[in-house]
Amino acid sequence: MNSHRQPMGWSRVERALAQTLHTQPRTTKAHGATIERCEAPDVEVEVVR
Amino acid sequence: MSEQRPRVQVGLGELVAAVPHIAGYYPSDGSLAILALDGARLGPTVVLYAQPERPMTHLDLVGALDKVAQHFISEQFTKCILVGYGLAGAELASRADIVLNLDGVHAEEAVVVDGRRWRIIGPDPISTFDLLPSPPASIINQYPTPAPTREAAQSSMSRSPLSVHEQLGRVAENELAGSKQVSLDEVTGTLREMGANIKSGRTPDVIDVARVAAFMASHANNRDAVIIKLAASSSELDAVVGLAQCARMCQESAVPAVAGAAACVGYVTGRLGVPHVSELAQMAGAENRLGQLVRFCAENGINPQLVRESLERRSKSMSVPKPGLRPLEHQSIGPPGPAI
Structure with a gap:
């Protein structure tokens, strides 16, 4: 099987995302600084000092 | 939903030690990690670093930090902790402190990690601390073991x-x-x-x-x-x-x-x-x-x-697939085909 077509359903995901992505801030690698976002752990972390 | 999550209290040193686990790799010298805070609650972490083929200019830094601030503010994170790596990272942290503050994100602490030690950046007499070998298990258990470098993370x-x-x-x-x-x-x-x-x-x-x-x-x-x-x-x-x-x-x-x-x-x-x-x-x-x-x-x-x-x-x-929906009808485990 050399066909790796994606299911049509993904276009719905893409459309839904497209509606919100254009309002989202984006990082970029076009310049000399790259930003990588990492998600917080799935616990409520309280920073105490 | 967030109220139902377990709660864990961490000190600054524990948080600094947890950054590589959250990022998936140990940031190299010259990098800056920006940890979002909503009050005392930890949000996403952003790692900022220079492209290897091009030095980071001040405009690059300001542009990148503006985007970070947009992200954070759009998700209600108005405070952060800055963690710079090496002397160049400390310099980045000091500059980021000013830029992010102008963008509406206040840096509560800025620290620098140098080798196996870390210290708070500030005008007062400075103490350095050993990096904790084991950050809180409740945090690091949620991530794979960090790779030594970003390149190693990718190649893994x-x-x-x-x-x-x-x-x-x-x-x-x-x-x-x-x-x-x-x-x-x-x-x-x-x-x-x-x-x-x-x-x-x-x-x-x-x-x-x-x-x-x-x-x-x-x-x-x-x-x-x-x-x-x-x-x-x-x-x-x-x-x-x-x-x-x-x-x-x-x-x-x-x-x-x-x-x-x-x-x-x-x-x-x-x-x-x-x-x-x-x-x-x-x-x-x-x-x-x-x-x-x-x-x-x-x-x-x-x-x-x-x-x-x-x-x-x-x-x-989406309908739930039936078990084992024709798993092998079109599958071949023979020699690899041409690259896709």
Whole structure:
């Protein structure tokens, strides 16, 4: 099987995302600084000092 | 929802030690980690670093920090902690403090990590502290062991020499052809087991890898059902690690489906860092729309929650696949075909 077509359903995901992505801030690698976002752990972390 | 999550209190030193686990690798000297805070609550972490082929100018830095601030403010994070790496990172932290403050994100602390020690940046007499060898287990248990460098993190996701082809070839095909069809629950259970085995230093069974991959590649709904099931929880670290390993080892014909799914799940759950997700998405191939979509989102700092919500909407309209939906009808475990 050399066909790796994606299911049509993904276009719905893409459309839904497209509606919100254009309002989202984006990082970029076009310049000399790259930003990588990492998600917080799935616990409520309280920073105490 | 957040009220139901377990709560853990961490000191600044513990948080500094946890950054490599959250990022997936140890940031190199000259990098800056920006940890978002909402009050005392920890949010996403952004790692900022220079492109190797081009030094970071002040304008580059300001532009990047403006974007970070937009992200944070759009998600109600108005405070942060800055962690610079090495002397260049300390300089970045000092400059970022000013820029982010102008953008409306106040840095509560700025620290510098130098080798195995860290200290708070400030005008007062400075004390340095040893980096904690073991950050809180409740945090680091949610991430794979960090790679020593970003490059190592990326290469850890490339195709493994221990692939199904290398090890078994047609034996795996015969084994699969004679086996019973698997269900979604069996597949996710196998993935969890694979992840747990990898943590213990054991290589997954290639028959398990081939069987899971065949299930996911046999029908798009099968693959998507795995994605939706694993993406529903952030606590599926073992299954996420198992799925990534499956992408590295599986038969060539299943790589786009499995690698695209691994990239998606790793990104949506936040359990895999950007280097891992990018590499898996690239492995899925340029024609794999899911992989390309995830790669775009990961490399542009898009909040994974948006993708998660899209997946949830989709799952409501998707029929649950029947167990073992024609897993092998169009599958071949023979010699790899041409590159996709």
